[in-house]
Amino acid sequence: xxxxxxxxxxxxxxxxxxxxxxxxxxxxxxxxxxxxxxxxxxxxxxxxxxxxxxxxxxxxxxxxxxxxxxxxxxxxxxxxxxxxxxxxxxxxxxxxxxxxxxxxxxxxxxxxxxxxxxxxxxxxxxxxxxxxxxxxxxxxxxxxxxxxxxxxxxxxxxxxxxxxxxxxxxxxxxxxxxxxxxxxxxxxxxxxxxxxxxxxxxxxxxxxxxxxxxxxxxxxxxxxxxxxxxxxxxxxxxxxxxxxxxxxxxxxxxxxxxxxxxxxxxxxxxxxxxxxxxxxxxxxxxxxxxxxxxxxxxxxx
Numbered sequence: 666x667x668x669x670x671x672x673x674x675x676x677x678x679x680x681x682x683x684x685x686x687x688x689x690x691x692x693x694x695x696x697x698x699x700x701x702x703x704x705x706x707x708x709x710x711x712x713x714x715x716x717x718x719x720x721x722x723x724x725x726x727x728x729x730x731x732x733x734x735x736x737x738x739x740x741x742x743x744x745x746x747x748x749x750x751x752x753x754x755x756x757x758x759x760x761x762x763x764x765x766x767x768x769x770x771x772x773x774x775x776x777x778x779x780x781x782x783x784x785x786x787x788x789x790x791x792x793x794x795x796x797x798x799x800x801x802x803x804x805x806x807x808x809x810x811x812x813x814x815x816x817x818x819x820x821x822x823x824x825x826x827x828x829x830x831x832x833x834x835x836x837x838x839x840x841x842x843x844x845x846x847x848x849x850x851x852x853x854x855x856x857x858x859x860x861x862x863x864x865x866x867x868x869x870x871x872x873x874x875x876x877x878x879x880x881x882x883x884x885x886x887x888x889x890x891x892x893x894x895x896x897x898x899x900x901x902x903x904x905x906x907x908x909x910x911x912x913x914x915x916x917x918x919x920x921x922x923x924x925x926x927x928x929x930x931x932x933x934x935x936x937x938x939x940x941x942x943x944x945x946x947x948x949x950x951x952x953x954x955x956x957x958x959x960x961x962x963x964x965x966x
Contacts, residue, residue, distance in 0.1 A: 689769075694750035697769040697792075698759070707761035708802065710744050715808040716757060717741050717800040725772070725791030738932045739800055749778050753795055760799050767796040816923055819938055820846060823921035826940050830875055830919065840919070847905050848919035855914025860950045862895030866907060867948040872941060880934040889948045900925050903943065910947040918943040 687699040710716055719739050722730045733739050747755040752775075756768035769792045776783050783789060803811065827848055831837045842848045860866050867889040871882040883890050892898045894907055902920030910916060922928070922938045930937040 692751070692755060694747070694755060696751040696755050698756055699767045700759075701765040701767070703764045703766075704761055707763065709761050710758055710799075710802045712744055712746060712758075713805060714744050715741065715801075715803045715805060716744055717803075718757075719798045719800065721794075721796040723794045723796075724787050725793070726788075728786065730786065736932045737937070738929065741929075743805075749774060752778075756795070757797070760797070760802075762799050762802045765796070765798040767794055769794055815928070819928070820921065820923055822938070823923065823940050826875070827919055827921065830940070843905060845901070845905060845924060846921045847902050847924055849906055849909075849916050850919070851914065851916045853913060853915040855911030855947060857912050859911055860894050860908050860947075861952070862908070863953050864894055864950050865891065865953075866894045866950040867891050868907060869946040869948060871944045873944075874935070875940055875942065880931075889946075894950075902941070903945075906943075907945060907947060910945075912947055912949060915944070915946045918945060 687701055689697055689699050691697050717739050719733045721732060724730060744757055745754055747758075751770065753768055753770055756766065760766060772783060772787050772791045772793050773789060775793060776787075787793065824846060827846075828837075831840050831848070836850055839850050840848050841850075869883050869889045871879060871884060873879050895904055897904075900920070902918055902924035905924070906916070906918040906920070918941075920941045920943065922940060925939065925941045926935050926937075928937045930939055935941070
């Protein structure tokens with residue numbers, strides 16, 4: 666799970682509007698905010714808690730910059746100490762699960778603290794509004810337990826999805842699988858040795874959803890990608906699948922979501938909890954070489 670920083674949050678938003686009937690308040694540190702829903706009995710978020718929330722980000726002209734309801738990707742982040750007075754993190758610490766509020770952040774201060782120039786859509790001296798709806802507030806222990814339980818359930822779901830796909834496409838007899846849940850179908854086995862951890866591999870690939878929709882392919886550029894295998898530079902399903910291949914080998918990897926992009930997916934290209942297909946070809950590999958570039962085979966569109 667990759668938690669998002671405040672810089673990432675600037676690209677996320679929820680659909681909500683601050684109404685005049687809600688009184689605007691100001692904290693001792695100067696943070697302006699409006700509370701729409703609040704449960705006084707619920708535990709507020711504490712530093713280190715993992716918060717999940719939908720959020721609408723608007724500029725001073727009231728234009729929505731992005732919408733997590735549309736993207737279906739709520740923000741997940743570890744609540745950290747406010748980096749400056751009147752910051753967004755200070756506002757989040759006021760909230761509990763189920764709460765909703767809008768926070769007004771000075772754009773000049775925010776981008777200065779981020780050491781970034783103001784983007785064209787945000788005017789100097791304006792306020793950026795963050796309207797949040799908190800979905801959950803969990804301790805790290807609670808979060809890990811939830812993830813473990815969800816992972817067990819999702820693995821069973823993915824297994825059924827894969828079995829149905831294999832049967833539908835007459836691949837059940839051809840497919841092989843590993844203990845992790847990875848399935849693969851070899852078109853060409855290849856010759857020689859297999860890559861080991863730290864080897865530099867060159868791979869052509871095409872990534873698809875189970876419905877056949879292509880979300881990324883190295884063949885669009887005509888160049889294979891070059892990366893070190895076995896060191897966490899690519900998704901786990903790739904690591905395992907490619908380290909079992911021989912030079913010249915071609916296979917289709919059928920990767921359960923837990924070995925791919927998980928519950929978050931890749932917004933705009935891969936839905937959460939997606940089983941993925943990767944047609945891969947191991948062009949070449951060299952022992953222990955340092956890769957020229959470290960690309961991640963993730964969707965580019």
